[in-house]
Amino acid sequence: MSYTAACVVGVAGALTLDLLVLRTRLVARRAFWTAYGICLLFQLIVNGVLTGHRLVTYAPDAISGARVIYAPVEDIAFGFSLVLQTLVWWVWWGRRARQARTNAGTATDARRAVPTRTR
Amino acid sequence: MLYLFVLLACVVVTLPLELVLGVRVYRRPRRLLLTLAPVFLVFVGWDALAIHAGQWSYHRLTGVHVGNVPLEELLFFLVIPTCAVLTLEAVRRTKPSWRVDNCGDDE
Numbered sequence: 690m691s692y693t694a695a696c697v698v699g700v701a702g703a704l705t706l707d708l709l710v711l712r713t714r715l716v717a718r719r720a721f722w723t724a725y726g727i728c729l730l731f732q733l734i735v736n737g738v739l740t741g742h743r744l745v746t747y748a749p750d751a752i753s754g755a756r757v758i759y760a761p762v763e764d765i766a767f768g769f770s771l772v773l774q775t776l777v778w779w780v781w782w783g784r785r786a787r788q789a790r791t792n793a794g795t796a797t798d799a800r801r802a803v804p805t806r807t808r
Numbered sequence: 809m810l811y812l813f814v815l816l817a818c819v820v821v822t823l824p825l826e827l828v829l830g831v832r833v834y835r836r837p838r839r840l841l842l843t844l845a846p847v848f849l850v851f852v853g854w855d856a857l858a859i860h861a862g863q864w865s866y867h868r869l870t871g872v873h874v875g876n877v878p879l880e881e882l883l884f885f886l887v888i889p890t891c892a893v894l895t896l897e898a899v900r901r902t903k904p905s906w907r908v909d910n911c912g913d914d915e
Contacts, residue, residue: 692863695854713909720906724896731891735814744811744867751863771851775889776896778843784911786839 692751696766703773711781715773725772732768736760811869811880815887822894831897833890844889851885852877 690698707715715721737758739745747761755762825831833840858864859876872879900908907913 692858695858695863699854715908718906718908720896720899720903720908723903723906724892724899727895727899728892731818735818738814739811742810744869745864746867747864748862751858751861771847771885771888772892774850775843775847775892778846779839779893779896780909782839782842783914784909787912787914 692747692761692763693753696763696770699770700766703770703777706774707777711777713777713780713784715776715780721773721776724776725769728772729765729768732765733758733760736764736768740764809870811866812883815880815883818887818891822891825894825898829898829901831894831901833894833897840890840893843893844886847889848885852882855881855885 704716707713737760740759740761752761752763757765826834856875856877859866866878866880869878869880874882896908900906900913
């Protein structure tokens, strides 16, 4: 599989995680796209330094050949997949922690409610 | 050393988000580690496969490897996702009305 094809899989995988598996639906959120836009800006700088100085080089037959600030255009898809997967997990773990707190609170309320009901 | 310097710069540049803006990402280490772990596994795996397939290669790094993956790349997949989380939390801190989770948001 070429890097180009792997990137399609990477983006599809991240979208699947967001929309179908963990159902965080971050791609429907302004906050996500704003954060991603900021990340993209810095990615172009960091990636530009790494590829511009040829610390990372790519096999010509693995990429489409289109480049943005020295880096293959595929790197943008790679970065999108990385950022989306990261933020999906972050939001999902936050949801889990909140739900655990809520359940603990409900259990406490239920225990408190018992004497009231039996009185 | 340039690669390590770039990663260090990413950490330093985003540090005020934690220390000044108070996004509380490093202060939730358990949630941060649980977030980083699956992403690290997936992307280091991708990296290892791509290096093995000769799709990309690295030059003038420290030379420290784990398997065929350079140390710098391992650090990259910890630093960059952390920066992404810091960025999202900074956006949320700046725009509290922008909801992130349809199942309710953090305080």
